[in-house]
Amino acid sequence: MRTTSGRGAARERSTDRSAGSGSEASTAEAILDGRWLVLGKDGRLTAYARTRTGLLRWTETRSGGPHWSEPQLIPVPDLTHLSVVQGADTYVHFVGRRARVADGAPVVDIVHAIQYQTARPVTEWRSLGNPHKEREKAARFGAPVAAVSATGRVHVLARNAGGGLMLRREAPSGKWESWLDLKGSGVRDGFAATAHASGRIEVLAGNTQHAMRWLQADADGDFERESNIPLRVAPGTAALLETAPDRSTYYWSDEDSGQLVAHRPGGWVIPLGVSTADRVAVLRAVLDGYDCTVLAHRGLDGYVMFAVCGTENEGAGLWWAPTGERSEGAPALALDGHGRVVLALIGPDGALRVARQGTGPGLAFDPVVRV
Numbered sequence: 001m002r003t004t005s006g007r008g009a010a011r012e013r014s015t016d017r018s019a020g021s022g023s024e025a026s027t028a029e030a031i032l033d034g035r036w037l038v039l040g041k042d043g044r045l046t047a048y049a050r051t052r053t054g055l056l057r058w059t060e061t062r063s064g065g066p067h068w069s070e071p072q073l074i075p076v077p078d079l080t081h082l083s084v085v086q087g088a089d090t091y092v093h094f095v096g097r098r099a100r101v102a103d104g105a106p107v108v109d110i111v112h113a114i115q116y117q118t119a120r121p122v123t124e125w126r127s128l129g130n131p132h133k134e135r136e137k138a139a140r141f142g143a144p145v146a147a148v149s150a151t152g153r154v155h156v157l158a159r160n161a162g163g164g165l166m167l168r169r170e171a172p173s174g175k176w177e178s179w180l181d182l183k184g185s186g187v188r189d190g191f192a193a194t195a196h197a198s199g200r201i202e203v204l205a206g207n208t209q210h211a212m213r214w215l216q217a218d219a220d221g222d223f224e225r226e227s228n229i230p231l232r233v234a235p236g237t238a239a240l241l242e243t244a245p246d247r248s249t250y251y252w253s254d255e256d257s258g259q260l261v262a263h264r265p266g267g268w269v270i271p272l273g274v275s276t277a278d279r280v281a282v283l284r285a286v287l288d289g290y291d292c293t294v295l296a297h298r299g300l301d302g303y304v305m306f307a308v309c310g311t312e313n314e315g316a317g318l319w320w321a322p323t324g325e326r327s328e329g330a331p332a333l334a335l336d337g338h339g340r341v342v343l344a345l346i347g348p349d350g351a352l353r354v355a356r357q358g359t360g361p362g363l364a365f366d367p368v369v370r371v
Contacts, residue, residue: 026071027350028056031329032094033083033145033190033279037344040118041090043337047344047352047371050082055094058352058371059119063337065356068371074122076111080143087148087195091116095144095156096125106139110156110168112146128156128168131179137161143189149220150199157203159187165205165214167223182223184212190236192279196246204240204250206233211252213265231269232256234277241282241293243312251280251295260297262314270314272307275300278330284311285341288361296333296343302326304345308363325353325368341365 028049036048043063049056054076061067076082081097092115100107110128115121132138142159149155155169165182186207193203199219205212211233213226229250237253243264250263251272258275272295280297287308295318296306304327307318327345336342340357343365347353355365 026056026073027051028071028328028346028352029350031332031346033081033143034085035281035332035334036084037332037334037342038084038086038092039090039334039337042118044118045334045336045342046092046115046118047332047354048084049346049352050079053077054079055082055122057119060336064340065336065354066369068352068354069119071352071371076113076125079111081189083143083145085146085148087152087154088150089152091148091152093146093148093154094122095128095146097141097143097158098127099139105135107135108138108141110141110144110158112154112156128176129179131166131168131181132161142187145191145193145203147193147195147201147203149195149201150197151220153220155193155201157182157191157193159189159191159205163187163207165191165203165212172220182214183225184214187212188235190238190279192238192240194240194242194248196242196248198246200246202240202248204233204238204248204252206235206238206252206255208232211238211250226265229263229265231261231263234258237276237279239280239282241284243284243293249282249293249312249314251282253277253280258300264312268315272314272318274305274320281331281333281343283333283335283341285335285363286339287341287363292363294333294341294363296331298327298330298345302348304331304343306343306363306365323355323365323368325355 030050044060047058055074059069079096111125113125130138140161144158153170163186165184167180191205200216203214211229214223232255234253234255239251240248243249260272262270276297283294291311304323305320331345343355352371355368358366
């Protein structure tokens with residue numbers, strides 16, 4: 001199986017169709033946490049990013065591209081963090097941490113909104129509150145992460161002021177249950193969660209000493225603490241990918257060495273040969289008839305690289321291929337409406353850049369296109 005970056009990846013093709021490319025309305029300032037490149041039910045991809053005043057959205061004009069809409073700004077004031085997750089029903093959920101000032105004191109809460117269909121309006125942003133009643137503690141409430149079960153129930157997780165993990169989720173009726181303390185100690189922002197095909201949700205979080213895990217015994221059931229992993233996860237680098245039924249492979253940057261690693265509970269830690277300060281993007285895809293895992297990350301020099309391996313076969317080695325592109329934050333991976341691998345990143349100029357799988361064996365990307 002051949003893996004290559006594709007000749008000419010560094011020779012950018014500019015197709016800037018945005019109105020006022022230097023304006024705030026079309027320039028991204030930060031990526032969203034989570035999978036910020038998603039495939040809609042109609043086969044069109046959508047990419048999301050943040051500006052100082054809200055959410056920025058680009059949408060393919062037809063399934064499989066290559067053309068995209070102009071960036072659309074969705075105003076959301078006072079956000080400090082914003083995360084995105086897509087459910088099996090293709091609904092896209094946004095959860096953010098909002099910090100305002102009222103009566104001279106900080107007011108922090110978690111907000112949630114939904115995009116039901118590709119390119120359609122986002123719902124009203126609804127406050128999910130804050131489990132802390134004291135303002136001083138409430139101001140230290142962490143950045144939220146979300147996962148959606150197979151039944152469509154949204155689970156929102158965040159670090160509390162004491163370093164434990166909090167959960168608020170939808171009830172079967174659609175109403176929101178109260179905040180629940182899942183315990184834990186010294187939880188740091190930048191943890192990761194995923195929903196397995198079975199509907200069970202898994203969470204991986206780190207503190208200064210080890211990695212902590214939570215897993216639902218049953219779909220939509222209670223969370224149970226699993227055994228800690230005696231390794232240190234650099235904050236904001238953890239990613240989970242279901243690589244077998246109800247089994248995740250964990251990817252993170254080791255805080256001591258800076259090296260990207262892969263791990264499955266009960267197995268060895270597998271070094272992946274590169275250093276990264278951001279979350280690695282991971283995706284399962286069928287390439288040349290083989291079940292493969294595609295990885296993409298931003299190196300310490302800011303340039304994006306990608307690699308391919310057989311799923312759960314990282315130990316056989318990976319060869320990292322350069323894209324020739326610099327990125328502001330972690331890249332994203334998704335399959336388009338034709339089943340091709342798509343790599344997206346936000347360039348230093350705040351514009352979206354997209355590379356799509358070309359023809360031929362293995363994984364070779366066509367030259368990057370600036371949207």
